[in-house]
Amino acid sequence: MGAAALVLFADAASAQSESFPMMDKVAERVVAQYQNSSCQQIMAKKMTPPSPQQMQMEQKAVQLLRTDPAMRQHFINRVSAPIANKMFECGMIP
Template identity: 60%
Template sequence: MMDKVVQKVLQKYQTSSCQQLANEKSQPPSGKKAQMMDRAVQMLQNDPQMRAEFINRVAAPIANKLFECGMIP
């Protein structure tokens, strides 16, 4: 299951434009997407090993994309 979540997160950042990411940041998720995110966050909060593995796999690609988009200094 974690592999699917990691792939989905990475795909989102790899395929989204900087404008799309900026728009998503300004609008909180709603509906089913918000529920899925809440469940994933809850799982990561409850399982430190899973959280560490998830962060190790997604942090660098996300940080690079945000840097390229000028969303982090």
């Protein structure tokens, strides 16, 4: 996840509802990041270690997903297929 997406993700926790409108925006940004990136860009980003700030934001995001199963399910349902398809296209998964 990009830093901007994680910031929005963290803000989504305060805007929780059954439909998770903020989470939808975060999911759209994450999906767009994969869809608008070349395979080389995705692989390079995966090989680059996150900055301490990015690491902290990612940990916070993961903690939010662990504490809210409905939000986690909503987010994963929105991003999993597009990300998996792109990774398959790029040869990153069999």
